[in-house]
Amino acid sequence: MAYFSKHYHSPGTAPGTLVSTSPSTRPVSIHLIDYTEENVEEERLASPQECQAYLERDTKTWIQVNGPVNVDTLRTLGDMFNLHDLALEDVLNSGQRPKLELYDDQLFLIAAMPILQDDALEIVQVSLFVGKNYLICLCPLEEDPFEPIRKRMRNPSNKRFASRDIDYLLYALLDLITDSAFPVLEAFGDKLEGMELELLEQPRKQTLSDIHRLKRELLFMRRVLWPQRELLTTLMRVEDPLINPDTLIYYRDCHDHSVQIIELLESFRDMATGMLDIYLSSISQRTNETMRVLTIIATIFIPLTFIVGVYGMNFQNPDSPWAMPELAWYYGYPMVWGLMIAITAGLVWFFKRRGWL
Incomplete structure (x- = not known):
């Protein structure tokens, strides 16, 4: 749809001039x-x-x-x-x-x-x-x-x-x-x-x-x-x-x-x-919901990333009193998995209780 749809004569044309501005071959x-x-x-x-x-x-x-x-x-x-x-x-x-x-x-x-x-x-x-x-x-x-x-x-x-x-x-x-x-x-x-x-x-x-x-x-x-x-x-x-x-x-x-x-x-x-x-x-609400989901996911993975980072340092010198004893435990690996799962479940329960999920 055109903004300006009026047909008009050229400026300066004498009033009452009959000149077709858009001639058509369609019958009348x-x-x-x-x-x-x-x-x-x-x-x-x-x-x-x-x-x-x-x-x-x-x-x-x-x-x-x-x-x-x-x-x-x-x-x-x-x-x-x-x-x-x-x-x-x-x-x-x-x-x-x-x-x-x-x-x-x-x-x-x-x-x-x-x-x-x-x-x-x-x-x-x-x-x-x-x-x-x-x-x-x-x-x-x-x-x-x-x-x-x-x-x-x-x-x-x-x-x-x-x-x-x-x-x-x-x-x-x-x-x-x-x-x-x-x-x-x-x-x-x-x-x-x-x-x-x-x-x-x-x-x-x-x-x-x-x-x-x-x-x-x-x-x-x-x-x-x-x-x-x-x-x-x-x-x-x-x-x-x-x-x-x-x-x-x-x-x-x-x-x-x-x-x-x-x-x-x-x-x-x-x-x-x-x-x-x-x-x-x-659109703003959809963006906020997306950001909320991403924030919750990031919040859940923050403590998990911290745990994995700590136990990924591999300081295993048996003569040092500051060595990490968990690295030598027989059940150390499943214990870390259990801790991460417990933290994840706890955070999900907390978010649902607050109505964020």
């Missing part, structure tokens, strides 16, 4: 849903120019663009829906901070959707343009993450989208984007639980690396999702004709989910920090 798909209270119509568009026919209708239109959007597609949509150049530039330069921009007759939002890609955290920038009867959503993922919302719209018994204005569709998209953090946090929670058990049983060097990686991902996720909570707060308080008062209760629910996510992130980050202390304490 455009999925359009045009709906009223009586009917829901879906189309797969081959080009953004085909959206023009739906602008003249008295319907609500959701245009979903998936894949790495190119400059030509952005310019076509910008000219067709009168989108601001600075907003289009923010769409092209991914890695933007979640935010809300108010224009004369439309809203521009950037939201961050966390996903796990090959067991690694990835933050996907989702850009949304909201007008009176249209919503344009641009997502760089090839697989459409908003299919669950389409299933709800296709359900004839679900009249919430049909009976409400376009701001309810905006809530549904933001709610899915916000709630996408919960599966990621669930995976992080499982990782924390596994690392905690590993720390208590048998910590390894790889465990320390895993903790550092998870802590960095949590910090990165918090840095991105914290302004998203501010985005939802601003959306609840903004006075704009595109946001109906009866839809604010849904935005408040989405904001509550965002608060829960931030709280979970804070808790997980504190747990990861505490695991570093547990790892260091565990």
